[in-house]
Amino acid sequence: MKERLSHEVMAMRATKEFRDGDCVNLGYGIPNLCVGFVPPDKEIIFHAENGVLGYGRLLFENEADRVDLDYVDAGIRPFEPQPGLCWFDMALAFDMIRGGHLDATVLGALEVSEKGDLANWTRSAAAAAGIGGGMDLAVGAKRVIVLMEHITKKGEPRIVRQCKFPLTAKECVNLIITDLAVIAVEEGGLILREYAPGWMVEEIQALTEPRLVAAEALCEMSL
Amino acid sequence: MKERLSHEVMAMRATKEFRDGDCVNLGYGIPNLCVGFVPPDKEIIFHAENGVLGYGRLLFENEADRVDLDYVDAGIRPFEPQPGLCWFDMALAFDMIRGGHLDATVLGALEVSEKGDLANWTRSAAAAAGIGGGMDLAVGAKRVIVLMEHITKKGEPRIVRQCKFPLTAKECVNLIITDLAVIAVEEGGLILREYAPGWMVEEIQALTEPRLVAAEALCEMSL
Amino acid sequence: MINKVMSNFDDAVSDIPDGASIMMYSWGAAGTPQNLIRALRDRGVKDLTIITHNFIPAWIGSHVCSEDEIMTPYFLKGRIRKLITSWPRPIEAASDIARHAEEEMGKIELEVTSHGILAERIRAGGSGLGGFYSPTGIGTVLEEGKEKRIIDGRAYLFETPLKADFSFVRAYKADRRGNLIYRAAERGANPYMAMAGEITIAEVAEIVGVGEIDPEVIVTPGIFVDRIVKIHDGGLGSEKQRKLLCQRYLSGEVEK
């Protein structure tokens, strides 16, 4: 298959959505990468649901001397403290989320429906597992951005008419950023705004279950 | 009329009810005096609903140099800071109250009924006024002690069959301490436990609307 | 770059319209956003909905303070359409102030509740809850018009969340991001009121650099704060002005 955007480039594209001063929560997986790609002209305050605002870049495994297991984000990965950091308890962290105080959240997903339904957790035959904070974020953040690969490893569309996985929240997604496209969820349907370099609209549509509407200002994705 | 206990002696008697280590909230009026009469062998932590635990004695008006308008109790009176003091917000202050974390509260009252109903606020013809934190305390504290004068200025009983003033809470009072007596509110009725020096049971009964039952261990009040 | 600092109080309240709902703390002198309240009064808006724990003037010793000494929500009287409070009038019922408060009560829509219910309703508003069940007020006038529900054998009343168009907050130190810390009883209701205002405006004694406040001790994270104004030296509620008031009314020089 043709080359698709790397996770890093996807994360870079997502950070373009942030306005100076935004408070943003990053979900587990690709979204977490955004913390490393904030442009220098923007002051973005990252929120993690375990009780921190303003955390810095994640530490690499070779930075053992700087790792402090008490300085971790919601994905339990050590990060670099930075000025303006603020610690609080998880109840307050979720008050921020539920109370509509977050400007945006970037979440991973298994599927997004044409209406913006989000499915980002699974349950086995035995038990539900891993609801985490996703349901709270999907309901509470002012803007829900999904950052995910456009298709599954088996090549099946993740943007679907109806989610097969259990829902995280209904009609909550505002924008979908994938390794192939940027798609807005609007009243009129799914609006294709940007395509990855080298990809044709028809090719993206073929990997997307519901119909995409080309935006008037449709253009190639850029950073 | 015969001599009755002073407010100070009433407060001293009330502090006898506290066990070492108790967290206690003091209502406006006579109860506030208790903070000055803690015996040295007991460590009592006073809670004020504006968000403080462990406050010290109230300052007198001639201690202007030591007054700090940010160091005030729930009655907005300046107090002396002491080691172990702890500040928090009013929501947490009421979580402590409502959540059953306070060992006791000492409240003033207009009336207490034979069933332990408490009335400690008034409303004018125009409007209700001054509910304050009394309703929360009466419902939440593990033990509710009323500290009040036995009769009104007009000589009418404050311990009554049924309260005429609006209620603070129903069946909440455990113990009534007045300038004449100590009375427990129990299943079997109002149990007269102690009488003020020089007062006869019949004299106290005459100033009390419901019937008092003399305790087996009825004795003179002491400090 | 984030910079929520504004240069003066008049600008900070300049977009508050007639009919706005505003919450503000007041516990005597402690924690009261005095300068914001004065700027609001000077702006001349009307039909306000005011949410405040106490609706009384502050006092020092036995001296009841004027609005030039300690400004409190009480001095917004005449501009209020609705008041939600736990303590609507002064404790000394015989005073002039009590009579004025009583007149005010007759003119406005008054909703009286307990401090604890008020605190929790505001917290629920700021944290996106739809309401909650509270044990306070069972068997009292607070039952009127409320759903009663037995949960696990105990009776509770349904309470609704409270939000406001604006929250006025008073704090000790702020940075330009809006992180706040408080000083002693100044804290009070300010942290949860900061959460429940559509726009939250803080007046503070000092503005410090980002990172100068220990990240472990910030009480109100900047996410809840929209505007910050520094109280000028000697201004209403400043340390200097308060010390002067205490000296004046507690030293015995002035008898009331």
Add this chain to the structure above:
Amino acid sequence: MINKVMSNFDDAVSDIPDGASIMMYSWGAAGTPQNLIRALRDRGVKDLTIITHNFIPAWIGSHVCSEDEIMTPYFLKGRIRKLITSWPRPIEAASDIARHAEEEMGKIELEVTSHGILAERIRAGGSGLGGFYSPTGIGTVLEEGKEKRIIDGRAYLFETPLKADFSFVRAYKADRRGNLIYRAAERGANPYMAMAGEITIAEVAEIVGVGEIDPEVIVTPGIFVDRIVKIHDGGLGSEKQRKLLCQRYLSGEVEK
């Protein structure tokens, strides 16, 4: 005199019976009351109800830690009758640990909810509320068996308060009255779990004198804490032991 300090962990958990409900935080290594969990496991009680945000082993880099390295609620498996959690199994579904977790899930009563609902239910339990309405989970499996209510045009689910017989808490510093402060992400759920235990037991890195913690920065006032035990130098979760683990698994000396 108040003195809540106890000399060892075994004594601190010695009255926890079979069938007890216990809440405990765990966010990887951060804030987990490791020594209390180990003492509980060693005590050999069964049929426990465990309330925890995460039910997974901790990891350092890509190394998944054993119970001798970082003790978490996961290692109570086999002693649990009911588990209330937001995250019941490891993220890497293929591991041995994931298989063991899955087996455990098959044997117990499992109640899965969101982190936010869990946090607020515990806070409601500790603060004496009868329940609340939350917008989270509308249109999802979390609706099952819950009352749905439209309030001001928005749909909410009724959530019940959570309390426990015991709360295990991990903190940074304590005084003998039980006042606690935390270190960074150690805070997490510890403050509200401390409020919701009938008996709350704290393990702490350091015990200081009353008054040594700044009264403005105490996070958990002592009123919520019943017992305190100091973690011994080099013990589970101590700074020294954690540094050693980080060095071991992040320096490249040991490959997993």
